[in-house]
Amino acid sequence: MRKLASxxxxxxxxxxxxxxxxxxxxSAWFDPNFTGGPMHRIAIVAVGVxxxxxxxxxxxxxxxxxxxxxDGAAGWTVIPDEARETQEPFTAAVMKSGAQGLLMVRxxxxxxxxxxxxxxVATTGPVWGGPAWGGGWGTTMVPVTQVSQSNLAIVExxxxxxxxxxxxxxxxxxxxxxxxxxxxVPGLADVIIGELRARGLIAGAR
Numbered sequence: 001m002r003k004l005a006s007x008x009x010x011x012x013x014x015x016x017x018x019x020x021x022x023x024x025x026x027s028a029w030f031d032p033n034f035t036g037g038p039m040h041r042i043a044i045v046a047v048g049v050x051x052x053x054x055x056x057x058x059x060x061x062x063x064x065x066x067x068x069x070x071d072g073a074a075g076w077t078v079i080p081d082e083a084r085e086t087q088e089p090f091t092a093a094v095m096k097s098g099a100q101g102l103l104m105v106r107x108x109x110x111x112x113x114x115x116x117x118x119x120x121v122a123t124t125g126p127v128w129g130g131p132a133w134g135g136g137w138g139t140t141m142v143p144v145t146q147v148s149q150s151n152l153a154i155v156e157x158x159x160x161x162x163x164x165x166x167x168x169x170x171x172x173x174x175x176x177x178x179x180x181x182x183x184x185v186p187g188l189a190d191v192i193i194g195e196l197r198a199r200g201l202i203a204g205a206r
Contacts, residue, residue, distance in 0.1 A: 022175050022178070023184065024174055025171055025172075026154075027171065028195060030168060030199055034161065036100070036168070037200075038200055040202075041097075041100050042065055042071070042103050043079070043102050043162075044061040044073070045075035045079065045102065046058050046061075047105065047106040048106070054075075055076050057105055057181060061074070061105065061193075062074040068197065069204035070203055078093060078097035078099070079097070095162065100161070100162055101160065101161060101202070102162055107154075111152045111154065112152075113149065114148070115148050115150070117148075119146065120144075121142055122140070150177055151177050152175065152176060153175040155174075157192050169201055173188060173191060175187070175188065
């Protein structure tokens with residue numbers, strides 16, 4: 001009985017964790033010819049117009065990288081805001097940061113999707129053909145239409161080799177019904193970092 005209770009508890013935890021995973025990787029590409037080895041220091045740059053969201057994203061990614069043993073540097077700490085406006089000073093700042101990799105995070109957009117479903121529901125009421133061929137009561141099936149909407153935030157994340165300026169990995173993720181940057185970015189960062197570690201593109205403890 002105790003063993004059964006433990007198994008049920010484990011199943012409940014697993015289902016709860018799965019329900020919390022709102023971000024998933026939809027597609028990814030990597031350069032099979034990249035031989036630079038795992039990167040130990042990564043600079044993170046969030047691309048977008050919202051100043052606060054950029055900094056939150058860069059901070060969270062840097063924290064998540066450091067948590068797995070990679071030296072993560074938030075872009076705003078190594079790249080001046082004015083250097084982001086043109087290619088030459090931007091590249092110079094990245095090189096000066098000592099980062100081996102540059103991780104760029106870009107929100108491509110938020111899609112709203114509508115789903116319409118029809119379900120047959122049993123209901124009880126007067127029907128023709130009851131007792132003695134007269135009126136009676138019985139169960140009938142009636143269609144019930146449900147309309148639901150969901151939002152999908154689509155984010156493109158790419159890792160560049162600083163030494164060559166070439167992209168070595170890129171992936172698109174979807175986040176279901178995002179509520180805020182502060183809440184969703186940690187999950188996004190974990191998905192991306194997990195993929196980069198699986199490819200051997202970043203260092204850190206496994």
